[in-house]
Amino acid sequence: MTTTRDIHAPEFLAGDEFSIPTYRVLSQEGTLHEGAEAPTLDRDQARAIYRAMIATRVLDERMMAAQRQGRLSFYMQCTGEEAAVIGATAALDDADMIMAQYREQGALVYRGFSFDEFMNQLFGNELDYGKGRQMPIHYGSRKLHYMTISSPLATQIPQAAGYAYGQKLAGEGLCTLVFFGEGAASEGDFHAALNMAAVHEVPVIFFCRNNGYAISTPAIEQFAADGVAPRAFGYRMHVIRVDGNDILAVHRATQEARRIAVEHNKPVLIEAMTYRLAAHSSSDDPSGYRSRKEEEAWREKDPILRMQRWMNAQGWWDDDEEKTLQEQLRREVLDTMKRAEKRPPPALDTLVSDVYAEVTPALQQQLDALKAHIRRHPDAYPRGARFLDPEVSRPDANDEGES
Amino acid sequence: MPTMNMLQAINNALDIAMAEDEKVLCFGEDVGGFGGVFRATSHLQERYGKARCFNTPLVEQGIIGFANGLAAQGSVPVAEIQFADYIFPAFDQIVNETAKFRYRSGDLFNVGGLTIRAPYGGGISGGHYHSQSPEAYFAHTPGLKIVVPRNPYEAKGLLLAAIRDPDPVLFFEPKRLYRASTGEVPEEDYQLPLGEAEVTKEGGDVTLVGWGAQMEVIDKAVELAEKEGISCEVIDLRSILPWDADTVAESVLKTGRLVVTHEAPLTGGFAGEIAATIQERCFLYLESPIMRVTGLDTPFPLTLEKEYLPDHLKVFEAIRESVNY
Numbered sequence: 001m002t003t004t005r006d007i008h009a010p011e012f013l014a015g016d017e018f019s020i021p022t023y024r025v026l027s028q029e030g031t032l033h034e035g036a037e038a039p040t041l042d043r044d045q046a047r048a049i050y051r052a053m054i055a056t057r058v059l060d061e062r063m064m065a066a067q068r069q070g071r072l073s074f075y076m077q078c079t080g081e082e083a084a085v086i087g088a089t090a091a092l093d094d095a096d097m098i099m100a101q102y103r104e105q106g107a108l109v110y111r112g113f114s115f116d117e118f119m120n121q122l123f124g125n126e127l128d129y130g131k132g133r134q135m136p137i138h139y140g141s142r143k144l145h146y147m148t149i150s151s152p153l154a155t156q157i158p159q160a161a162g163y164a165y166g167q168k169l170a171g172e173g174l175c176t177l178v179f180f181g182e183g184a185a186s187e188g189d190f191h192a193a194l195n196m197a198a199v200h201e202v203p204v205i206f207f208c209r210n211n212g213y214a215i216s217t218p219a220i221e222q223f224a225a226d227g228v229a230p231r232a233f234g235y236r237m238h239v240i241r242v243d244g245n246d247i248l249a250v251h252r253a254t255q256e257a258r259r260i261a262v263e264h265n266k267p268v269l270i271e272a273m274t275y276r277l278a279a280h281s282s283s284d285d286p287s288g289y290r291s292r293k294e295e296e297a298w299r300e301k302d303p304i305l306r307m308q309r310w311m312n313a314q315g316w317w318d319d320d321e322e323k324t325l326q327e328q329l330r331r332e333v334l335d336t337m338k339r340a341e342k343r344p345p346p347a348l349d350t351l352v353s354d355v356y357a358e359v360t361p362a363l364q365q366q367l368d369a370l371k372a373h374i375r376r377h378p379d380a381y382p383r384g385a386r387f388l389d390p391e392v393s394r395p396d397a398n399d400e401g402e403s
Numbered sequence: 404m405p406t407m408n409m410l411q412a413i414n415n416a417l418d419i420a421m422a423e424d425e426k427v428l429c430f431g432e433d434v435g436g437f438g439g440v441f442r443a444t445s446h447l448q449e450r451y452g453k454a455r456c457f458n459t460p461l462v463e464q465g466i467i468g469f470a471n472g473l474a475a476q477g478s479v480p481v482a483e484i485q486f487a488d489y490i491f492p493a494f495d496q497i498v499n500e501t502a503k504f505r506y507r508s509g510d511l512f513n514v515g516g517l518t519i520r521a522p523y524g525g526g527i528s529g530g531h532y533h534s535q536s537p538e539a540y541f542a543h544t545p546g547l548k549i550v551v552p553r554n555p556y557e558a559k560g561l562l563l564a565a566i567r568d569p570d571p572v573l574f575f576e577p578k579r580l581y582r583a584s585t586g587e588v589p590e591e592d593y594q595l596p597l598g599e600a601e602v603t604k605e606g607g608d609v610t611l612v613g614w615g616a617q618m619e620v621i622d623k624a625v626e627l628a629e630k631e632g633i634s635c636e637v638i639d640l641r642s643i644l645p646w647d648a649d650t651v652a653e654s655v656l657k658t659g660r661l662v663v664t665h666e667a668p669l670t671g672g673f674a675g676e677i678a679a680t681i682q683e684r685c686f687l688y689l690e691s692p693i694m695r696v697t698g699l700d701t702p703f704p705l706t707l708e709k710e711y712l713p714d715h716l717k718v719f720e721a722i723r724e725s726v727n728y
Contacts, residue, residue: 097476099472128509129511133506133509134507140508140509140511142511147475147508147512148508148509148512150500150503152495152499155468155495155500158464158467158468158469158496159468159469159475159500160472161468161469162469162470162472162473162474162475162480163473163476164472165469165472165473166473166478167476169428169454169478170476170477188464188492189465189495193469195465196460196462196465199459199460200457200459354505354510355545356645357513357569360598360645362648363545
């Protein structure tokens with residue numbers, strides 16, 4: 001409904017009448033900003049968040065190195081955005097659905113996705129839940145309520161609105177949080193989603209990681225407006241902008257957003273201001289489009305460092321623990337990587353399963369023809385040839401699977 | 404048995420599905436209180452409430468994105484795209500998301516509950532953008548099912564099957580027949596199989612294959628042909644994806660001749676796929692080249708619609724040509 005007053009001269013508005021503030025709690029020194037409310041995080045949850053942030057950082061460093069060594073075809077890091085991703089996740093109910101873009105592995109780490117599970121996906125082996133069908137980092141977990149990643153940008157945003165609408169009808173008091181970047185927010189699907197969610201009063205949290213770059217395109221070339229947040233007004237939606245490197249601000253803001261979403265069935269937009277400290281992906285080199293000086297300035301604002309200072313000051317963490325944890329995680333990454341690398345690829349039959357609920361006769365014929373061909377040329381297809389008869393030669397692949 | 408037109412049959416199917424399962428939701432542009440621009444969803448909002456039958460904003464990519472999410476969550480969305488011509492903003496959601504949801508997640512998640520209904524086809528003076536038959540675009544996408552009914556009885560049985568099918572279904576409704584096609588339709592619940600063609604008439608000289616509104620055209624052409632003593636076997640494909648090659652091949656092995664017809668343009672049309680498959684399977688049995696009777700390779704016209712359409716006379720000529728080759 002439009003509510004308006006009359007004017008009698010052509011006065012235009014530019015939107016500059018309103019500026020959106022940034023919510024901050026924790027300073028870079030690890031102390032609370034003056035006037036900031038005391039954090040709601042208790043010791044145990046703070047430690048769980050911090051450990052997940054460290055685990056994500058270690059996983060990313062090691063796997064990018066593995067990619068550089070040629071052990072892995074592709075990788076993407078969450079580096080610099082751990083507070084935004086994990087802070088938001090920690091504010092949710094564990095049964096809330098998360099629909100991520102692709103850089104949010106921290107959410108999975110926090111929810112308990114094991115390094116083995118990460119590695120199986122990264123190496124596309126026979127234990128990968130996705131059956132080796134998608135590029136590395138396209139994780140998914142039904143038991144952890146984390147929707148399988150799909151490469152097309154922003155498609156997950158209207159899906160989140162629909163998913164949350166279903167949650168509302170089911171009446172279980174759950175919501176969906178959807179992650180996306182400030183670049184993806186230019187896609188039509190973003191606008192479609194926010195409008196539909198507002199119109200249909202859907203319990204969904206739209207979480208924008210404004211990390212400054214869409215691959216090489218800086219935010220200033222992505223939109224003329226003051227970030228993504230002002231768009232919420234166009235849809236009559238609650239919105240908050242938050243310092244994305246401030247774990248306490250992100251966590252608190254998302255807690256409140258969840259309350260609005262679940263208790264009032266209203267969507268909320270969160271714009272987390274952060275910075276992608278690493279390259280877009282293993283195929284990208286940021287030195288071509290941004291300065292080392294800029295990167296250094298943001299490295300000073302590292303979200304992990306900030307939380308660590310606060311944790312130390314609280315007496316909830318110390319350097320010894322840090323050292324032990326880092327060493328343990330590094331070892332674990334290497335061990336799990338070695339295990340996953342050695343595992344064989346999925347059986348050839350998985351090429352045609354899951355296209356439909358049942359393999360169609362036509363598809364079965366195509367598979368049979370392919371098998372006959374591979375039998376004639378086994379050396380040309382060494383991976384597929386290993387498991388032509390999976391029921392005979394395939395080890396029990398489901399022992400660690402999702403049930 | 405009551406007589407229904409195709410809209411009434413579709414409305415009846417939706418009513419049955421919604422009454423049976425509260426997870427079934429119907430939505431789209433003007434679908435709510437108004438009941439859809441063609442009235443396919445009439446009275447559903449009254450019966451099942453605004454939460455289950457509702458209008459959406461005017462945004463096809465949003466409608467299908469929303470529907471994908473609902474289906475992934477476990478709901479059973481029946482989303483309407485007002486005209487098949489306007490499905491293209493949702494092309495990405497359908498081709499990259501709907502079709503690949505189960506496959507890419509290794510069956511952790513699926514959108515099998517999704518049915519997308521869209522009126523398609525010409526003959527209503529709809530010009531470029533209220534006339535197209537886009538089935539071939541989607542037929543190139545593994546993971547989708549595509550279904551087209553030819554009459555009210557088929558529409559009800561196939562739509563109920565589509566809604567309950569474990570895979571996402573694109574259900575293209577021949578809008579020219581919405582009110583023009585009437586027939587006896589059982590009031591009770593029934594389903595017709597997806598992926599199975601139906602031999603609607605047996606014959607020995609030539610096989611005709613079509614779907615949807617084109618079946619009526621085929622029937623008229625066959626009437627003319629039979630007057631000349633040509634015995635025609637007629638097959639309604641019903642499902643474009645997956646399609647029933649066995650039934651078509653079996654018929655062509657018997658008749659040795661095949662004419663395929665659709666409204667969509669010739670080049671890249673689904674008739675090409677059928678022709679390619681059948682020549683592989685029936686090569687030594689073919690008595691004449693497989694013929695295609697289709698729209699021209701132009702955008703769908705307006706004033707020259709009658710000339711453009713593959714009408715019964717064009718189909719009849721193709722039959723004659725095939726038999727006299």
